[in-house]
Structure formats: structure tokens, C-alpha cells
Amino acid sequence: MPQQVRGVVAKSKGAPTEVVTITLPDPGPRDVVVAIAACGVCHTDLAYREGGINDEYPFLLGHEAAGTVEQIGDEVTHVAVGDYVVLNWRAVCGQCRACKRGRPWYCFDTHNASAPMTLEDGTELTPALGIGAFADKTLVHEGQCTKVDPEADPAVAGLLGCGVMAGLGAAMNTGHVERGDSVAVIGCGGVGDAAIAGARLAGASTIIAVDRDARKLAWATDLGATHTIDGSQVDDVVAAIQELTDGNGADVVIDAVGRPETYETAFYARDLAGTVVLVGVPTPEMRLELPLVDFFSRGGSLKSSWYGDCLPERDFPMLVDLYRQGRLPLEKFVSERISLDDIESAFHKMEAGEVLRSVVEL
Template sequence: MAQNVRGVIARAKGQPVSVETIVIPDPGPGEAVVKVQSCGVCHTDLHYREGGINDEFPFLLGHEAAGIVETVGEGVTNIEPGDFVILNWRAVCGRCRACLKGKPWYCFDTHNAAQPMTLEDGTPLSPALGIGAFAEKTLVHSGQCTKVDPEASPTAVGLLGCGVMAGLGAALNTGGVSRGDTVAVIGCGGVGDAAIAGSKLAGATTIIAVDVDDRKLEWAKGIGATHTINAKSGDPVEAIKELTGGFGADVVIDAVGRPETWKQAFYARDLAGTVVLVGVPTPDMTIEMPLIDFFSRGGSLKSSWYGDCLPSRDFPYLVDLYRQGRLDLDAFVSETIALDGVEDAFDRMHHGDVLRSVVVF
């Protein structure tokens, strides 16, 4: 039987969100209904509200979530009612050319629930990243549910559903940070700080945090940065080189996603070093650079989508590290809020007052 629950809706571009009654259908084949326990407030949700993703309003926002499986549909075998899961937006198909090449983290045909969730009047909702978890319950494809240790705090581990995983994966998966490396991270919000945490976890000896906000740089030090640079105080490229023996960093991660920060990342890396773009640029941004600089420096220029993660592999591993005290996911939780606090949380996020606000049900 369909259920009525409360959820956060963005009805029009740039308009404040509202908490409304939404209708959750019974799960169909391959689907699951999840009772949401927590959901982080991510920049992507704000992009949806601002029309920066697409114009398929109304949106059911929220995607960085953890919860308990309530019911499953026909044919579901990977989860069962009562399982504690983290939701993800990379439910791999297992059949596309990437999956068949043994690289499912690049899956080109990921799954979402086939049925729509709706408003009470029957208007279909577009769930953010195919999840829609600023709601008491949500309908997802069963492949979007990754079972993890039920003793873990949902408030903390739910953040692996997007931003924290993107940053950790940018360092661990895409950047391939390893023992003894020097790493610079440009942009110290939630994703950048997660890249710092991932670099520390991988054994990097020098981890340089770059931002224009001293408050964020202090947060980065608490996460694992060994050095900080305020880019307002001088050329961050020269500062990074000074801290790396004049060579530049082995891996530079751009967690901002602007032409100027990408150029800084490019020129701040060592010869044959790696640049990782994990910050999201807007479609109108372009870069013009001398082609000879690409030829003469070698190395790798990479983009990281969701940290090149494979949820079934990475989520349980990272949750285990969290449970062991080796990965401090709690440090990313700046505050917990109620469902009706999302609009105010967007404002605090926009002004850089928090790493993550987390809705707790």
C-alpha cells in the first residue's frame, strides 16, 4: 500500500524549498523502500534548487543518506528488510562496456527506481540523483542500497553517499595517493577535507590545504593537513613548491572546479605528477593554455566522478575504518537539523559556515 510521508520539495528555480506530503509507492521489481535515518545537506541539492542540474521541477531533494530497508520488491536478493544501508547514486548494471571490462565504477547504465514518487495530487517528483532522501522514506533501486555495519552512526556514514566519498575517492582511487607522497588540496569544504582525510589514510607525508578562508584552513588541519596556505596572501603555486622542495606536489586535487584553480593545480604539481579535478565546473567555464606546457610536464590529468568509487567495495571498507577509529567521519558533521531546517542550512553552507549539516529523522 502506498505511504504518505514528509519530504523537502523544490518547486521552482531559485525559490525556497518547502516540506510537503509525498506519496511513496510499494516497491516494484528490483526496488526497495528505505526508512531514512539521516541525510546530509550537499551542494548538489542547492544546484538542483537553483536549476543548475536540469529543469525537471518539482524536485525531491536529498541524496547523502543512510537508513533501514523497510520493504523490497520482487527479485531483490542483495538486501532484505531490516538491513542498515547507505544510499548511493551509482547502482552499477553489470552489463555495460565498462562493467564488462572490469571497471564497474565507470558504469554507463546505472539504475534508479522505475516508479515515480509523487505529490498528493499525482505530480511526479524528480528525486535528486535518483534518490530523494530529504524524506522520511524514499523509493530507490535495490542496487542503490549498500549494506554496512549496523553499529555505525547513520549521521556520519551517510555522508559517504556523496561528498565525503567524492573527496576520499579523489585521493585514494583517482589520484592514487600512496605512502610518502606530497599532496596539495585546493578548496577545503567537505569534499576537499575528505580528500585530505583520504591522503592521510593513504600515508601521504606532506598534505597542503589551500583556501581563502582561515576558518576552513583550521578545519583542514583538524582533518589531517600538515600545512596550510591562504591563497589571498600570495601565489599558492609558489607556496606549494616552497613546501615541496621546489618541485611541486605529487598529487594536486582541485576541489573547487574553476579555471583559475585548475591552472593552479596544473602548475603546482611535480613533473609527471597528477592533477585530479573533483570540484564541479559550470558548463560555461573554459581554459586556454599553451599546449607545450602539457607536452613538457608529462604526468596525468584526471577528473574524478564520485571519487571513482564502487559502493559495494568502498562503503563497507570505509565504514570499518570509521568503526576502528582510523577515519573520523564525525569530524565532517557540523550540525544536525530537522527536516524543516534545510533552507536555512543551504544559507549556512553557501556562506561557508559548515562542512555538513545533517538532517536527522
């Protein structure tokens, strides 16, 4: 029968979030009820509240989550009751043209739960990224659940559900950083610092962190940056990156901000035939103007990274294992552990650059 639980809901644009009672329907044939143990506070949740994703209010926020499978539909085979899982928003279909071409990380028909969660009055909720995990429990498609080592701290493991995976994957999957490469990362929030950690894990020899906030540069150093550039203190960031790379520019430059000016910096800060990876999310009105001849003459690759080009079934267990072995310091991304009632405060701290991740524990 349907269950009633607590959930954090954004009811209108810009309005403070509310902790309310929500109703979970019985799971459909391939749906799963997951009891949430922890969920990170991501900038995407704030974007939903502010109407930056769409206007399908009310939203059930939260998506960077880990928890335990509590109930399954009749046709579920992917997970079982009691499994410890990290939730993902790339439940690949296996049938679309991307999947059939062996590129499931580009899947064009990802799955979500078959029935909506609702408010007590029956109003349908739009779950953030098809998950909605600022709640005691949530309803997702079985393909949105990835089993990982149950000994992993859920506050840490859940971060792979979005931002940390996006950054790690931007370096390792999209940028294909290799041993001995030079890497520059522009923007050292959660995603950028994850890209730095990914570059370090991949064996990059020079990892340059670029930001305008000294606190963020300190975090970047702690996560593997070998050099830092404070953009507020130098006149030419491109020249500063070139100076640290024998005058050549970096092999891979990752833009974790997603603005025209940061992308232009990334474009010119790479070596000839180098790679630019855009993982920061721009807004629709942003425009970029560069001489077309520079695209031709510099060669190399210009890539966008969506969710770090990850395959949850492949990447989540591997990365959790590396964390458990002490080779990937995911715990450093957890700045504070909070309750459902602290979401608004966490949003303010995130906007002020005071935290890498606030994590709700339930």
C-alpha cells in the first residue's frame, strides 16, 4: 500500500523549500522503493528551486543519494530487497541508437519510476533528475539503482550520484587524462575538485587549479592540484597556465564553470592538439564568439561532458572500491552533515562558497 514519508519540496520559483509529507505509490513492475541514508546538496537542486531547469513545480528535491532497497516491483531483477545502492539518473534503456552503437553513456531514453510521488492532496511531484531523494524514502526505476560495497559511508558514496561523478568522469572518461599529462581545471567547486581528483588518479603529472577564491584553491590542493592560479591576482590566466607547462599550455583543460569567458580561457590555455572539456553547465542565453581560424589551426578536441560520460554500473562500484582502499579521497568532499530541515542553510553556504558538499543524513 502507499506510504507517507517526509520530503523536501520546492513549491514555486524562489520560494524557500518546505519539509512536507509526501506519498509514495506502490512500486510498478520495475520500480523500487529506496530508504535514503544520505543525500548531497547539489547546485542542481538550487537550480530546480529557482526555475533554472523547468517550471514543473512542485519539485521533490535531492538526487545525490545512497540507501537501501526496501521494496521492489514484480518484474525487478536488477536489485533485491536489502541491497545497498547509489542512485543515478542515467538508467540506460539498452535499445536506443546510442546504446545499440555501444555508447550507452549517451542513452537517449533513460528510465524513471512508472508512477509519480505526490503531495497529500494528490498533487504530482516532479522529482529532481527523476530521483527526489531529500526524503526518508523515494521511488525510482530499478535501473537507477547501482549496488556498491555496503561498508561505504552513504554520505560519501551518494556523492557519486551527480557532481563528484561529473568531475571525475570529465577527467577520466571524457578528457581521457593519461599518465604524465598536464591538466588545468578552471573552477574549483565540487565538480572542479572532483576533476582534479580524477586527474590525479589517472596519473597526471601537472595539475593546475584555477579559481578566484583562495579557500577553493586550498581545497583543490588538498585533492591533488600541484599548482594553483588565483584568477583575481593575475592579469592573464592563459599565460600563467602556459608558464607552468613549459610555455605550451595544458594537454587537457577542464572548464567546470561553464561561462563564455572561462571557456575562451580553456580554449587558449591548451596545448596545440590539446583537449578542452566543458563540464560546467551554461545558461541558454550565453553566447561564444571566437575566430573560426583558431578552431582550425589549433586542432585537438573540444568536448562536452554530461554526467562525466559515466556508466553507473561500471564506474560507481569501481570508484567506491578505490575510496575504500584509500586511493580516492571522496570523504574530503563532505564539508558538513545536516538534517532535512537544514536545506535552505546549505543552499546559502553553497552559494557563498563555504562548502564543497553539505550532506543530508537520514
